[in-house]
Amino acid sequence: AVDNELIYSGFSNGTLVELRKETGTPAWSTSLKGDADRFVDVDATPVVVGERVYASSSSGGVYALDKTTGLIRWRVPFYDVAQPSSTGNVGGIATDGKTLYVSVADLGTYAIDLAGNVLWRVGAKDGGEPAAPVVWNELLVYSLARDGMFIADRRTGETLEYFDPGDGTSSSPTVTGDGRLFVMSNRGILYAFDLE
Structure with missing residues (x-):
């Protein structure tokens, strides 16, 4: 996602990064892996609304992060109640x-x-x-x-x-x-x- 002078991008290692558009240097980097060690990819394009960035990881669910600091504000995990290990x-x-x-x-x-x-x-x-x-x-x-x-x-x-x-x-x-x-x-x- 692009928001003014910032770019938000997810990676296969479970990391979401805020980059400065002008230089490509990271402003912050946050892990969205949760407790998982498999299927941690942040594949979906992040969404910016107001002062929050919303992103998801395959194993962690959906996250809201502070746009300025990258701190996680909340998380909604997705799993099958019958198979909690299945995300x-x-x-x-x-x-x-x-x-x-x-x-x-x-x-x-x-x-x-x-x-x-x-x-x-x-x-x-x-x-x-x-x-x-x-x-x-x-x-x-x-x-x-x-x-x-x-x-x-x-x-x-x-x-x-x-x-x-x-x-x-x-x-x-x-x-x-x-x-x-x-x-x-x-x-x-x-x-x-x-x-x-």
């Missing part, structure tokens, strides 16, 4: 400026307020790797590799529309300003929809 890979974080929307492999999609409270969770059907969710007006569009694509009410998580091309969708949905939605199926077919 989900986060495909991406989207925000409307008040809520974070996070798709997690095999676990579903979450809405989390900026204070770290889970507002709602919608479980996955067949699961699979998640793509980055997209916020458009009052809608949230997200997909999981084996589940297909969902269009949901972003306030409640209620599914309003569902599209299954028969083989899932691994690509992130793309929405234009005028409400055109594009998504690529796992067979390489590009689908277009009108959200209006």
Whole structure:
């Protein structure tokens, strides 16, 4: 993520770094590994809202960090209650400026307020790797590799529309300003929809 003169980037060793855009020198570096020693990657692009940076690691969940110091303010871990050692890979974080929307492999999609409270969770059907969710007006569009694509009410998580091309969708949905939605199926077919 780029925020004015700063760049936020995650790495496969579980570290989130704030870099100065002009020089590339680090301002701070924070580990998001939690207690894990495996699957610690910070793969999803961080999101900046106000004075916080929101990022995720595969094993640690979603974190809120102080933008100036890199100190962790809160963490929401993701795990399967039946298998607590099984954590989900986060495909991406989207925000409307008040809520974070996070798709997690095999676990579903979450809405989390900026204070770290889970507002709602919608479980996955067949699961699979998640793509980055997209916020458009009052809608949230997200997909999981084996589940297909969902269009949901972003306030409640209620599914309003569902599209299954028969083989899932691994690509992130793309929405234009005028409400055109594009998504690529796992067979390489590009689908277009009108959200209006």
